[in-house]
Amino acid sequence: MGMNRVLIVDDDARIGRIIKRIATKLRLEASVIDNPDVFESEYLTHQPDLIFMDLQMPRCDGIELLRKLAQNNSTASVVLMSGVDKCIIATASEVGKSLGLSMSETLSKPICIDSIEKLLVQHFDLEAQQSKKPATAALTGSDLRRAIDRDEFVVYYEPQIRLDTGAVSGAAAVVRWNHPERGVLLPASFIPIAEAHQELIERLTYKVLEIAVRDDERRRQQNIELRLSIGLSTNLLSDLALPDKIIRILDAHSFDPSRLILEITERAAMTNPSQTMDILARLRLKNIGLSLDDFGTGFSSLIQIHGMPFNEIRVGKSFSMSAGNHREAAELSRVTIGLGHSLGLEVVAEGVADEHTYDWLRLMGCEMCQGTFIGKPADPNTFSEWVGQHNTGLAAHAG
Secondary structure, three states: OOOOEEEEEOOOHHHHHHHHHHHHHOOOEEEEEOOHHHHHHHHHHHOOOEEEEEOOOOOOOHHHHHHHHHHOOOOOEEEEEEOOOHHHHHHHHHHHHHOOOEEEEEEEOOOOHHHHHHHHHHHOOHHHHOOOOOOOOOOOHHHHHHHHHOOOEEEEEEEEEEOOOOOEEEEEEEEEEEEOOOEEEOHHHOHHHHHOOHHHHHHHHHHHHHHHHHHHHHHHHOOOOOEEEEEOOHHHHHOOOHHHHHHHHHHHOOOOHHHEEEEEEHHHHOOOHHHHHHHHHHHHHOOOEEEEEOOOOOOOOHHHHHOOOOOEEEEOHHHHOOOOOOHHHHHHHHHHHHHHHHOOOEEEEOOOOOHHHHHHHHHOOOOEEOOOOOOOOEOHHHHHHHHHHHHHHHHHHHO
């Protein structure tokens, strides 16, 4: 897949020109399609990393194009655009997710130029790359393999706090690649490549776990003991030996399994329910926590989910980030929190970006949250310093 390539699909040539101009200004390679009939051939030619797609087009609508992307096993992120009701755009985005596509933000027309530029900067991590030579070659599985061998990966930590006390309760691990030429790369630029190779996603996952428990060992020496949350790829849920491999890593660093939370998406849990049930049950028997991530974005049976040994449920960013401004998102968040509690699960809200959302979640009885309002992901040393300052501030306030 080509890197730093943008494809704009819109029958309104003016919209295409605007987005292409913004992308070009940011030194991205951009192509525009105003005829959906040639979408598939153009996609295969350009192999974009990010696609802006209009939902309403003549002869072939956006849903049909999403199906074409899925048929081509696309790993590109997709931004849906339309002037239709936001609920329709949100439904189309869920259709894309159900097809296994990487759905990014949705944009309502008329589009905002500042929003387009901000989205591009964030997606391609352009701020981190400004001082670096622009990368033109695509990353490959061989690049990832060498990076793992050379220990080029680091783990950043996003703080999780308890809403009832404000105390730091956990650290959500997020991997970064310290590329020697391209700078710090975010997961979106290399995880899809790893997941296309079973051996690579396994090696990378266990490498991240080893780094995270090693960092935790150092934090414990500073009297900082937190629960550790790590996302688990769907690919690993096909390995019946997974629980034993994880326990070996934890034992090597004297890490208490009860402090580890594995985040598993609803879609991953439902890929092969009977085999997944076997693996999840063994993880819980080993006292490892399981968090149901992105609940409500898939199409699983509630009965199936109830039968799985999760002890935590997560309110996704798409819900919690909008809960303060949109009635539908607030209601969905409220229902998810209530459902989690009715099933005896603790609830963690992701993507909390402002005080209003934070206060609302606390009123709803949500146990924990994370997001930019709390603190951004930080390297191990910065994270430990942040926790120390936060705890000192809490103690001073209590006194």
